[in-house]
Amino acid sequence: MSFSKTTQIILSLIGALAVLVGGLLTWAYQYRDDAFQYILKEANQNINGRLTARDFGFTPFANGIGFSFSLFDVHLQDTAYTSHRTELLFIQQFTIQVDMKSLFKKEFQIKSVCLKEGKINILVDKEGYSNLSVFRPRDSLSVAKKTDPASLNKVIGNLKDVCFKNVLFSLENIRKDQHIALKAEDLTNYVNRRDTLWELELKGKVYFDEMAFNKKRGAFLSHKPTELDMNMTFSSQTSFLRIFPSKVKVYDDTFELKGSFDFAPQGHAHLEIKTDTIHATRALAIIPKRLADTISRFNILPVVTATVRLDAPLFQRENPMVSIDFQTKTFNYESPMGAILNVVATAHFTNQANPALPASDQNSRLIAKHVTGQLYGNIPLNTFFTVTDFETPFLSMEGNFKADLPQLNSLFDETYFRLNSGKALISYCYTGKMNPIFNEKTNELNGKLDGNAKLENAAFTYFPQRMNFTRMYSSIRFNEKMVDLSYLHFNHRRNKIRISGKVTGLLPYAFNSSDKVNGYIALFTPDLGLDWIRDYNKTISRKNNKLFTKLIAKIASQLELKAVVMAKKVHYRKFEATNVKGHIYFSEKSVKCENVKMHAFGGDFQVTGGIEDFDRPVHRLYARGNVNHADVQKVFYAFENFGQTTISDRNLSGKISTDFTYSSQLTTSFKFVPASMKGRLSFELSNGELNxxxxxxxxxxxxxxxxxxxxxxxxxxxxxxxxxxxxxxxxxxxxxxxxxxxxxxxxxxxxxxxxxxxxxxxxxxxxxxxxxxxxxxxxxxxxxxxxxxxxxxxxxxxxxxxxxxxxxxxxxxxxxx
Known part of the structure; x- marks a missing residue:
């Protein structure tokens, strides 16, 4: 075939097509107004309301072989519109594409529907009336005029897609206090029909204003731009929508979504949402604000992997049931006791802890099954806790700390303390208020605390006093008010010290307290050497910034310790005594003894006294007591001849009994200030000798x-x-x-x-x-x-x-x- 013939045939076909299109357009525009009025008339005869449109458009071969009919400024109102004033639908352009082949068969089959720029408002009033009643057939319609499902299937049976361009959708159920509002910015629902089952693929951008299944409890997805890529099926027989695993992107976070919507009168929405590595702050933004604010009060907002399950009644006035399982990534948490670093947690949340009760804040529960971290970055922490009643959160927590003591040296100033060896184990249980745990006004915990602590073979050095403590073992129980020392054993130089007793006011220091700490202890030692007192130096500087050094200094500044001392033997320089018993009181500023009795110098010795004003450049020593039937030679020897050389223990013998009072100032190195000495001594010497x-x-x-x-x-x-x-x-x-x-x-x-x-x-x-x-x-x-x-x-x-x-x-x- 020659080129000229081919060209001639193509031109002929184009010409024929042009004539056909022209004819169709001529036909369409000729009968345009009649068709417009026919469509409105037929629609209004089949609804229980009123449909209006400003104009009608017709486009052949739109998106393929077919016709597109467009209605402009479409309004759909139910019969009660004058009372509630809420239009069910207002669309600036409502376009229907009709399959051309069906027209040749004298059938009307819709291929696609597109709504642009408008609103769809569904209203349910307090009495249960809905403007969706517009789709109920009028009672006055004859049976013949009522909608035939078979005819309807012929019309929409081959529907392929429905699109929305900037269409606002809202559901206002006043009776159930529900409100759902969103904007379909560019959303297309691709449709495939299988008998009564519709397969749906929803893709596009939607802006959620809110999804409030109970407005008093708050809304989901408040003010959230989203991108949808969802696969669903809808059964027209059961009004059941199933969502297969799909993706929803909220801001930069992608969620996997699956679930269902049952549109029956008692129907529910069941959704399961999964996400990987989302920050908790953004995850909380998806759930109701009131619930999110409650969770946020705990200040535990890490990056999490989470699964959220939602069971929300669609048409009942009930709270949706929310269940969340999450696993955190590593994060840091500022607890009331101090910073906990490298925290990892696995937890579960539900707002219907008791299935017999409705979902609510009061019926909420958070279970953290396994939480690990490092308190202050050094002390390994393991804990398990449960939070119930998110209206007034109640915390039940169990946990333990385990540490090798040398690992904690970074928390102490190396010029004061060094932990040399040993292990510390602390276990605890707390039940009470969570926010706050500690009441600063009463200086007490807002709950009950019970626990125990152990030291195993601990050893540390206190450099200012050149003191080394070794072989330290303890068994300690504590509650919110008291620390009970079952035993605390340690060696200091050659001293073997055994302590038991109680301490009050200590635990609040974990929450930055500054109140008094009172200790009541019993101290026993078989042989107590006091020569170390001569090495006493000034107390810890308040300017130190290391955590535990500051804490010890703070506690020491408020500590008042009362001790019952029992020692088989006590010695200091040349002084020796046996069967020592008495009360001793320690504080940062003073050391006092009361009715300390002992056998010394071959007789009985009793003394009451102390040293005060440790916080001043000059200390004060005072004492009163008596000695009965003591060996005067031993007295002079023990007290190193009272600092004089005229008469010494080598010159004296005999038995002496005395009553005395004495006071003096001391330097910071515990030397007497001679000019300050005052005293009175009454004595009786029997069988004496001067040699x-x-x-x-x-x-x-x-x-x-x-x-x-x-x-x-x-x-x-x-x-x-x-x-x-x-x-x-x-x-x-x-x-x-x-x-x-x-x-x-x-x-x-x-x-x-x-x-x-x-x-x-x-x-x-x-x-x-x-x-x-x-x-x-x-x-x-x-x-x-x-x-x-x-x-x-x-x-x-x-x-x-x-x-x-x-x-x-x-x-x-x-x-x-």
Whole structure:
């Protein structure tokens, strides 16, 4: 065939087609108005309402072989529109595409429907009336005029798609307090019919304003742009819509969706939504705001993998049932006790914990089956908890901490503490309010706490005092008010300490409390060495920023500890005592003891006293007590001769009983401030001996050369001493010894002011074994004055006759003036 013939045939076909189209267009426009009025008339005869349109359009061969009919400014109103004023439908352009082949068979089959720019508003009022009644046939219609399902199937049986362009849809069920509102921005529903089952593929963009199945409980998908890619089936017989696994994209998060809608009068919507790695904040935005706000109050908002199951009644005034299973990714949580890092949790939430009760906040429950993390980033944490009643959340929690102590050194200042070894195990159970757990006004937990703690072979060093604690074991129980020390055993140097007791006010410090901490303990040790006290240094600096160092310093500043001390043996430098019992009180600023009794110096020793003002540059020491039947040599030895060298434990023996009071200032290194010393001592010395005492031996060389002053034995001696600064003033006392009787009084000084007056009755010159001889100062006396001259005691002697002695009573006539 030649090129010219081919061209001629093509041109002929185009011409014929043009004539056909032209003819059709001519026919369409010729009968346009008649068709428009026919369509409106037929539609209005088959509805229980009123359908109107402003204009009618016709387009042949639209989207293939077929015709498109368009109605413009379409309004659909039910018969009660004048009362409720809610149009069921307003569409600016309603387009129907009709299959051309069906027209040649004198049939009307719709291939597609498209709605552009408009609103669809479904209303159900308080009485249950719905504007969907517009689709109910009129009672006045004859049977012949009523809609024939078979005829309807012929019309829409080959429908392929329905599209929506910027169409608002709303369902307002006033009777059930429900509201669903969305905008189909560009949405197409691809349709395939199999008998009574419609296969649907819904794709496009939808903006959800809200889905409120109960407006009082809040709405799902509030103000959320979404993209839909959904596969569904709809049964026209059962009014049941099934959603097969589909995808819904909300913002940047993609959800897998499946479920069903049962449009029967008692029907429900069942949805299952899954998501991978969505941030909890965005996930909560999908569920009702009130429920989301309740969950948000817990401040646990990690990235999660979640499955949400929803059971929502479509036409009943009930709350939807929500069930959520989720697994978190690693996140950090700021708990009331401090930061918990690297948290991972598996949990389940439902708002219908009791199936016999309706879904509600009060019937909600969150179960965290397994939660792990590191408290403060160092202490391994395992816990299980349940939260119920989201109206006023109630928490039940169990958990434990387990840690190798050296791993916690980063929480301490290395210049103060070092954990050397050991393990710590803490288990606990809490039931009570969740928000808040701790009441700052009452300084108490808002619930019940029970737990136990153990230390196993712990050891640590406290550097400021050069103290090492080793072999530390403990069994501790605690509740919201008290810590009960079943036992706390540890070694400090050679001391083996055993402690039991109770501490109150300690646990609130985990929640940043600053109130008093009170301890009541019993301390036992077989052998307590106190030499470490000399290494005492200043307490922890408040400027330290390490967590536990600050916490210990804070607790120490508020700690008041009362202890019953029992020790088989106590020793400090040269001091030793046995069977020590008494009460001791510790605080940051003071140490006090009360009625501490012991066996010491070969006798019984009881003392009450303490050291105060640790927070000041100068401390205060005070004491009162008594010693009964003690070995005076041991007393002087234990107290290192009271800091003087004139008379020492090598010179004395005998039994001494005393009552004393004493006070003094101390330096920060616990040295006495001599000028501040004050005291009063009443003593009785029996069976005493003074051996190798140089001042007495000097008297022997001059006056009593034939007597043995190397070993001088005394009868009972009683006197009272008053300490003022560095001077010890004593009243004149009579001393009856194995070598002579003398009277002594005056001032003994710990510096250079010693001034003692010794008077020896000359009746001593006659040696007699007659105990009936009474020596006194009424006769002639040898007067010896002991004066401190340049740090050395000098003796001055003078005979004193009675007459002179009487004049000596006057200061101006003293023989030493």
């Amino acid at each position: 190798h005492f140089e001042p007495i031996q000097r008297i022997q060389r001059i006056f009593f050369r034939k007597r043995d002053f190397e070993n001088v034995r005394f009868e009972n001696i009683k006197n009272q001493f008053i300490l003022q600064g560095q001077e010890l003033n004593m009243e004149q006392m009579k001393v009856e010894s194995s070598v002579l009787t003398f009277f002594v009084g005056g001032t003994y000084s710990f510096r250079d002011k010693t001034d003692l007056l010794v008077q020896v009755p000359l009746s001593n010159l006659k040696r007699s074994n007659d105990d009936t001889i009474m020596h006194n100062l009424n006769g002639n006396n040898l007067v010896i004055r002991a004066l401190d001259e340049k740090g050395e005691i000098k003796l001055k002697y003078q005979l004193d006759w009675r007459k002179k002695l009487r004049r000596a009573d006057r200061p101006e006539s003293s023989p030493f003036n």
